[in-house]
Amino acid sequence: MAVIYDRVALIGLGLIASSMFWAMKRAGVAGEVVGYARSVETRDTARRIGLCDVVCDSAAEAVAGADLVVLCVPVGAMDRVAREIAPALKPGAVLSDVGSVKRAVIEAVGPYVPEDVHFIAAHPLAGTEQSGPEAGFAELFDNRWCLLTPEGADPGETARLRRFWEALGSKVDEMDPDHHDLVLAVTSHTPHLIAYTMVGVADDLGRVTDSEVVNFSAAGFRDFTRIAASDPTMWRDVFLTNKDATLEILGRFTEELFALQRAIRQGDGEHLHAYFTRTRAIRRGIIEAGQDTDVPNFGRNPEKS
Amino acid sequence: MAVIYDRVALIGLGLIASSMFWAMKRAGVAGEVVGYARSVETRDTARRIGLCDVVCDSAAEAVAGADLVVLCVPVGAMDRVAREIAPALKPGAVLSDVGSVKRAVIEAVGPYVPEDVHFIAAHPLAGTEQSGPEAGFAELFDNRWCLLTPEGADPGETARLRRFWEALGSKVDEMDPDHHDLVLAVTSHTPHLIAYTMVGVADDLGRVTDSEVVNFSAAGFRDFTRIAASDPTMWRDVFLTNKDATLEILGRFTEELFALQRAIRQGDGEHLHAYFTRTRAIRRGIIEAGQDTDVPNFGRNPEKS
Numbered sequence: 001m002a003v004i005y006d007r008v009a010l011i012g013l014g015l016i017a018s019s020m021f022w023a024m025k026r027a028g029v030a031g032e033v034v035g036y037a038r039s040v041e042t043r044d045t046a047r048r049i050g051l052c053d054v055v056c057d058s059a060a061e062a063v064a065g066a067d068l069v070v071l072c073v074p075v076g077a078m079d080r081v082a083r084e085i086a087p088a089l090k091p092g093a094v095l096s097d098v099g100s101v102k103r104a105v106i107e108a109v110g111p112y113v114p115e116d117v118h119f120i121a122a123h124p125l126a127g128t129e130q131s132g133p134e135a136g137f138a139e140l141f142d143n144r145w146c147l148l149t150p151e152g153a154d155p156g157e158t159a160r161l162r163r164f165w166e167a168l169g170s171k172v173d174e175m176d177p178d179h180h181d182l183v184l185a186v187t188s189h190t191p192h193l194i195a196y197t198m199v200g201v202a203d204d205l206g207r208v209t210d211s212e213v214v215n216f217s218a219a220g221f222r223d224f225t226r227i228a229a230s231d232p233t234m235w236r237d238v239f240l241t242n243k244d245a246t247l248e249i250l251g252r253f254t255e256e257l258f259a260l261q262r263a264i265r266q267g268d269g270e271h272l273h274a275y276f277t278r279t280r281a282i283r284r285g286i287i288e289a290g291q292d293t294d295v296p297n298f299g300r301n302p303e304k305s
Numbered sequence: 306m307a308v309i310y311d312r313v314a315l316i317g318l319g320l321i322a323s324s325m326f327w328a329m330k331r332a333g334v335a336g337e338v339v340g341y342a343r344s345v346e347t348r349d350t351a352r353r354i355g356l357c358d359v360v361c362d363s364a365a366e367a368v369a370g371a372d373l374v375v376l377c378v379p380v381g382a383m384d385r386v387a388r389e390i391a392p393a394l395k396p397g398a399v400l401s402d403v404g405s406v407k408r409a410v411i412e413a414v415g416p417y418v419p420e421d422v423h424f425i426a427a428h429p430l431a432g433t434e435q436s437g438p439e440a441g442f443a444e445l446f447d448n449r450w451c452l453l454t455p456e457g458a459d460p461g462e463t464a465r466l467r468r469f470w471e472a473l474g475s476k477v478d479e480m481d482p483d484h485h486d487l488v489l490a491v492t493s494h495t496p497h498l499i500a501y502t503m504v505g506v507a508d509d510l511g512r513v514t515d516s517e518v519v520n521f522s523a524a525g526f527r528d529f530t531r532i533a534a535s536d537p538t539m540w541r542d543v544f545l546t547n548k549d550a551t552l553e554i555l556g557r558f559t560e561e562l563f564a565l566q567r568a569i570r571q572g573d574g575e576h577l578h579a580y581f582t583r584t585r586a587i588r589r590g591i592i593e594a595g596q597d598t599d600v601p602n603f604g605r606n607p608e609k610s
Binding site for chain 2: 076125129145147173182183184186187188189190191192193194195196197198199200201202203204205207208210211212213214215216217220221222223224225226227228229230232233235236237239240243246247249250252253254256257260261264265267269272273275276277278279280281282283284285286289
């Protein structure tokens with residue numbers, strides 16, 4: 001595949017940035033990839049495992065001369081990083097990010113972007129419960145969506161960034177940032193908050209021991225713990241910066257939950273059965289859309305052949 | 306391995322019963338396995354795929370002469386099935402079940418159990434989101450727990466049933482039925498209700514289309530849909546029969562959720578970060594206990610080698 005950006009700078013070297021690096025190498029779409037992380041330990045690890053062609057000791061040094069700069073830091077750190085790198089950005093460069101919330105990133109980064117730099121916010125919908133520079137792998141974005149929220153950015157540069165993400169394995173769509181934040185509140189942010197809550201309740205319940213919770217988790221709970229093991233800083237920032245949409249969806253959630261709770265209390269089996277039948281259809285849609293596997297139990301147990 | 310029961314009868318031929326059959330064959334612990342399902346279609350499927358050595362057209366016929374009878378029907382059907390088979394049970398036989406709730410099963414089945422039959426309720430904590438006679442596989446119980454709630458049953462027969470489940474791959478523990486129901490309300494029943502609710506909210510939200518929910522599900526939501534795709538009849542019965550414990554845990558859940566919701570509204574990042582850090586530890590415990598894999602993303606994406 002042809003090179004799309006001669007020089008790419010990754011600011012922040014966690015799960016997403018490290019996966020981007022391996023996916024760029026697999027696709028051959030970047031001439032040189034330069035990386036920076038705030039922590040010395042992360043930079044040392046990156047150098048040890050060959051993550052990035054060059055690891056720099058300052059963000060400004062990393063972005064100098066880069067044709068594409070991608071901010072891969074928690075949403076709450078975008079403001080600080082943007083301020084730090086802005087003076088060093090190359091004229092004509094594309095500045096992007098991978099944050100889970102888009103309106104807040106646009107508000108945090110936008111004011112620092114020089115006139116001659118193209119800012120196109122983006123969000124690859126991919127991840128695992130692991131974090132850090134050693135968590136990345138080239139296939140993370142394969143067949144996953146990456147949402148761009150260009151808001152009037154140069155169409156040619158938007159199309160180029162789209163080609164870049166497609167080369168990394170993604171399917172790409174464009175969206176208004178506010179709509180993005182609402183969609184993600186439904187498909188990601190509220191589910192995470194609920195999973196964190198359920199795990200917290202289990203941990204806190206005196207009458208059921210932690211070892212019972214751990215041993216007897218296979219019947220549903222462990223899927224919540226996977227979600228609830230995600231990076232705490234990233235998720236704190238998501239909820240603080242996508243507050244309105246998350247609170248709106250939480251309101252709908254508790255409303256529905258109370259209706260089901262009442263059905264349980266009143267012994268209304270028909271209501272429960274109808275509700276549980278409806279939710280099955282959504283699952284079929286997700287499997288048909290290739291966004292999950294229907295291997296039983298996620299392939300945790302081998303199938304009868 | 307030596308035969309533990311000469312003749313085993315499985316009443317109901319869904320995911321659990323079919324997995325038990327393949328696991329019994331793998332272990333060689335049953336002389337002959339006889340099966341019965343109420344639906345003609347299920348019996349035909351069972352005969353076609355070789356599920357059970359003999360498939361009978363009545364439950365009474367299936368249990369005649371069986372040394373172990375296992376009720377593998379939804380909890381709400383236990384009462385009817387127990388009444389139907391009781392007169393046909395062989396003196397000295399063991400009668401057991403695989404229901405997700407134990408106190409309600411004991412109350413439903415107990416009154417019909419003849420004096421000379423050993424009733425030992427059981428619950429294998431294993432499953433997938435699939436159901437039906439073709440969903441089973443021999444490895445389903447490997448390294449998963451099976452909880453027995455013998456409540457004063459014959460210790461020799463309890464030990465024998467324990468050996469049987471161990472031969473099927475399970476780890477076995479004994480528990481008081483009420484405590485079982487509380488533990489499962491935490492680790493299984495409430496998580497399922499919450500997952501169903503979240504999927505229902507997403508399905509019902511006019512401003513976000515179903516195709517957006519489906520396409521952009523990879524960031525958390527799809528794990529909920531897997532849980533929410535489980536058998537509706539089974540789950541209706543679970544909530545109707547484990548009402549008190551589920552409502553208690555739901556109360557705790559909403560209390561915690563409201564505290565996190567308030568932290569979001571007030572912008573209390575410290576509270577959120579501390580909460581999300583605590584829940585990570587539980588996840589580590591589950592992986593250390595061998596109850597889940599730490600392969601990123603459940604191995605949905607191949608790892609970088």
